[in-house]
Amino acid sequence: MTASPALSLETIREELAAATSFATAAGLAVDAAGLSEDNLRFIVTFMNAGGDRFPAEFDCRDYPAYPPTIEFLDEAHSARGLRSLYPNVFHSTPCICARYNRKAYAERGGPHGDWRLVDWQLPTSNGVAIDSIAMMLSDLHGKIAASSGRLA
16 A cells, blocks of 8 residues: 555645644744655754754655654754664664654564554554644654653
């Protein structure tokens, strides 16, 4: 199952529009200037309690059929996925361990062989479904804002 680039782009734009109020209120910088059918990626910059910046790329190919792949980047956006780029609240893999991150699934190199990509929008064990970009931003912001360092 895949989603067409046109459907992905339409869904991302709709969800980003809904997430903008939250992002603005939370002090998150959202850069979706290059978003297109050929580039289904955008960047959100989070900050931790110590003021460290964490730019995260959301690669939304095949969204919403599958979750985005979310990777932390360096400030120049040239390096990605390194332990030193991750807040200290995530797996040391390094990986954002959440159903809404495609990288968390074993078939994508992540730690979760017990999850299926097609189930990504289902509620977790605590009963919460994180099934939209706004919910992803909220969840990540809550975790990162409370953190105080980086993975080493």
